[in-house]
Amino acid sequence: MSVLIFVENWDGKFKKLSFELVSYGAKLAEMLNTEAVALSIGNVINSELEKLGNFGAKKIISAVNNSINVFDSEVYTSIIAGFAKQEDAKVVVLSHNNTGKAIAPRLSVQLKAGLGSGVSKLPQRIDPFMVYKKVFSGNAFSNLTINTGIKILTLAQNSFELVETPNNSIINEISIDWNPSSVKTTVTEVQKQSGKILLTDADIVVSGGRGMKSSENWGPIVELADLLGAATACSRPVSDEGWRPHEEHTGQTGKIIAPNLYFAIGISGATQHLAGVSSSKFIVAINTDKDAPIFSAAQYGIIGDASKVLPKLVEAVKVVKGI
Amino acid sequence: MKILVCISNVPDTTTKVKFVDDKKKLDTAGIQWIINPWDELSLTRALELKDDTTNGVQSVTVAHVGLIGAEPTIRKALAIGADDAIRINADPSDAYFVAFQLAQVIKSEPYDIILCGIESSDFNGSAVGGMLAEFLGYPSVSSVSGVGIVDGKIIINREIDGGKEIVSVPMPVVAIVQKGIAKEPRIAAMRGIMMARTKPLRVIEPFEVESLTTVINFEMPTPRAACKFIDAENPRQLIELLQNEAKII
Ligand SMILES: Cc1cc2nc3c(=O)[nH]c(=O)nc-3n(C[C@H](O)[C@H](O)[C@H](O)COP(=O)(O)OP(=O)(O)OC[C@H]3O[C@@H](n4cnc5c(N)ncnc54)[C@H](O)[C@@H]3O)c2cc1C
Ligand SMILES: Nc1ncnc2c1ncn2[C@@H]1O[C@H](COP(=O)(O)O)[C@@H](O)[C@H]1O
Numbered sequence: 001m002s003v004l005i006f007v008e009n010w011d012g013k014f015k016k017l018s019f020e021l022v023s024y025g026a027k028l029a030e031m032l033n034t035e036a037v038a039l040s041i042g043n044v045i046n047s048e049l050e051k052l053g054n055f056g057a058k059k060i061i062s063a064v065n066n067s068i069n070v071f072d073s074e075v076y077t078s079i080i081a082g083f084a085k086q087e088d089a090k091v092v093v094l095s096h097n098n099t100g101k102a103i104a105p106r107l108s109v110q111l112k113a114g115l116g117s118g119v120s121k122l123p124q125r126i127d128p129f130m131v132y133k134k135v136f137s138g139n140a141f142s143n144l145t146i147n148t149g150i151k152i153l154t155l156a157q158n159s160f161e162l163v164e165t166p167n168n169s170i171i172n173e174i175s176i177d178w179n180p181s182s183v184k185t186t187v188t189e190v191q192k193q194s195g196k197i198l199l200t201d202a203d204i205v206v207s208g209g210r211g212m213k214s215s216e217n218w219g220p221i222v223e224l225a226d227l228l229g230a231a232t233a234c235s236r237p238v239s240d241e242g243w244r245p246h247e248e249h250t251g252q253t254g255k256i257i258a259p260n261l262y263f264a265i266g267i268s269g270a271t272q273h274l275a276g277v278s279s280s281k282f283i284v285a286i287n288t289d290k291d292a293p294i295f296s297a298a299q300y301g302i303i304g305d306a307s308k309v310l311p312k313l314v315e316a317v318k319v320v321k322g323i
Numbered sequence: 324m325k326i327l328v329c330i331s332n333v334p335d336t337t338t339k340v341k342f343v344d345d346k347k348k349l350d351t352a353g354i355q356w357i358i359n360p361w362d363e364l365s366l367t368r369a370l371e372l373k374d375d376t377t378n379g380v381q382s383v384t385v386a387h388v389g390l391i392g393a394e395p396t397i398r399k400a401l402a403i404g405a406d407d408a409i410r411i412n413a414d415p416s417d418a419y420f421v422a423f424q425l426a427q428v429i430k431s432e433p434y435d436i437i438l439c440g441i442e443s444s445d446f447n448g449s450a451v452g453g454m455l456a457e458f459l460g461y462p463s464v465s466s467v468s469g470v471g472i473v474d475g476k477i478i479i480n481r482e483i484d485g486g487k488e489i490v491s492v493p494m495p496v497v498a499i500v501q502k503g504i505a506k507e508p509r510i511a512a513m514r515g516i517m518m519a520r521t522k523p524l525r526v527i528e529p530f531e532v533e534s535l536t537t538v539i540n541f542e543m544p545t546p547r548a549a550c551k552f553i554d555a556e557n558p559r560q561l562i563e564l565l566q567n568e569a570k571i572i
Contacts, residue, residue: 010484070490071483072462073453073456073462073463073464073465074456074462074463077457096449097484098465098466098482098483098484101441101449101453101465101466101499102453102463102464102465102466102499103453104449104450104453105418105422105449105450105451105452105453105454105457106453106454106456106457106463108418108419108450108453108454108457108535109419109422109453109454109457109458110457112535113535114417114419114535114536115418115419115448115450115535115536116536117447117448117449117450118447118449130539132542133447134447135445135446135447135541136334136338136340136444136445136447137336137444137447138544139339139340139544140340140342140541140542140543140544141541141542141543141544142446142538142539142540142541142542143538143539143540143541143542144536144537144538144539145536145537145539146535146536147534147535147536147537148535154449184462184492184493185462185464185490185491185492186490186491186492187488187489187490188478188489188490188491189488189489190483190486190487190488190489191486191487191488192485192486193485193486194485196485198484198485200484201484203571204571204572228572240506246502246503247482249502252336252360252444253360253361253364253502254502255502260571261565261569261571261572270337271336271337272336272337275336275444278544281569281571282565282569282571284561284565285550295550296547296550297547298547298550299547299548299550299551299569300550300551300552300553300561300564300565300569301550301551301552301553302552302553302554302555302558302561303552303555304555305555308555309555309558312556312557312558312559313558313561313562316558316559316561316562317562319559320562320566
């Protein structure tokens with residue numbers, strides 16, 4: 001028996017979310033009295049793989065094949081399903097990110113295993129197996145039982161603390177073979193934005209809304225983000241107006257994020273916006289309107305004009321950082 | 324070429340959700356039902372593709388698994404411009420059940436492009452599209468932010484961490500869409516509303532399959548503590564609170 005954790009790599013490296021996932025899987029394995037097995041697909045060096053052991057993976061499978069160079073949901077599903085069977089996995093854990101959302105439902109059908117998507121806690125009970133997940137875009141939660149022998153879970157990002165439990169993990173490198181013609185996805189072009197902190201990875205996010213009035217007023221937002229090592233974001237009207245790029249739009253129809261700290265500046269806090277950011281640990285709101293709904297979601301608020309408050313805030317951060 | 328748009332019927336996104344029956348059921352009193360926002364955008368994009376006759380799209384069909392109460396939502400999709408609709412007459416008990424129903428219908432009447440949304444705004448499952456593709460053995464592309472047709476082939480933009488990729492896949496394909504697929508949802512015009520009444524809406528009885536998951540009950544989020552206000556003249560105090568109280572910077 002095992003809990004199988006699929007850990008994605010980015011150019012051969014893992015991220016905080018990979019370690020969250022392994023921490024979660026290891027705790028779950030404890031609940032089930034079994035072992036956590038981490039599965040990595042693609043070329044990752046051993047010193048990087050070993051890091052997964054520090055968060056409780058007993059065994060680390062490194063599945064390699066030099067022709068895996070595009071992400072194809074069918075191929076990844078088959079590989080993971082194969083290891084799930086080999087390792088007699090009772091639960092397969094993936095991240096609730098782009099990749100996990102692409103694979104988990106396919107895996108659910110292939111293994112005939114019920115899916116709990118976007119879970120944010122360990123199961124409340126294991127018999128019956130009951131998970132807790134967000135519904136109505138964060139306006140409620142549901143307790144859901146998974147009624148099959150094997151279960152698939154996707155873990156909401158930034159919802160589980162890292163738990164370091166070093167143990168003597170073993171690394172199994174396995175070369176997998178499959179027919180390259182079964183890869184149906186062809187990538188014809190890649191456009192990467194480089195040198196920027198990814199919105200979905202950021203611990204701190206500084207976000208602006210229509211209250212910023214125009215794209216020219218974004219300077220202090222970008223400066224504040226740079227000072228804090230934060231990513232920048234915006235509300236939907238801002239990206240619709242073209243003041244900021246579409247990748248920055250957060251909310252129900254944009255990116256759903258859960259940073260430790262979210263600055264909402266000149267954002268009213270419509271339910272569709274909150275749907276994307278309400279899982280943030282702390283929200284700071286800056287708004288001229290004391291009745292703006294964002295203040296009900298925020299822990300800290302400043303009632304005031306962003307064009308006056310922001311420069312002062314930037315100065316205050318500089319003082320604290322000794323700049 | 325034929326396009327199928329799978330639509331889910333959800334409470335208006337501003338609904339203040341409430342539960343009844345010991346928090347086991349959604350209180351549907353007073354709820355306005357809408358086409359799931361992603362599906363509305365998928366439909367818009369499908370119609371744009373059909374409008375450009377060089378693409379060779381013959382028809383745009385919408386499919387929904389749900390009871391008769393969802394028909395106004397389906398009619399709305401027809402009013403926006405879908406050519407015809409299919410309703411599979413069952414209470415959608417879980418994503419596995421829904422995807423199985425859709426797969427059976429598609430097996431008997433194939434489509435070249437099947438569009439699903441990344442998630443329904445009610446149960447946030449992010450599941451039906453991928454499950455449907457697996458039941459059918461079709462390729463699926465997820466995080467889709469653009470769909471085009473070039474020389475009879477489908478070209479898809481997908482979001483990856485920190486960028487975009489342009490990919491091609493053989494049809495039939497399930498594209499699971501998110502932001503960017505269309506800008507604004509298309510709105511039904513008066514003429515469309517009139518025409519929708521006579522467009523075909525076929526009702527199909529459900530196929531036998533079990534659900535793999537069961538919703539036991541709902542909980543409301545724990546209310547956040549009241550907001551602490553900081554003087555606009557003194558943002559320094561905010562930084563101190565973030566450092567010493569929240570301990571995050
Ligand atoms: C189906 C659907 C999906 C949607 N999805 C999303 C989504 O994913 N993300 C999203 O963001 N929205 C989404 N929306 C739109 C959402 O309903 C709101 O319209 C939007 O979030 C408002 O953006 P805003 O807060 O920037 O602008 P506004 O609501 O116009 O708010 C501007 C705020 O700035 C304040 N302000 C004005 N001047 C200043 C100043 N000088 N200094 C400080 N504050 C100032 C005002 O008091 C106000 O609170 C969606 C809507 C629908 C119908
Ligand atoms: N009852 C349904 N009938 C038809 N399509 C659905 C239904 N439920 C979900 N879908 C499709 O699957 C997508 C993802 O939904 P979900 O997996 O429920 O989050 C939606 O955007 C729809 O395209």
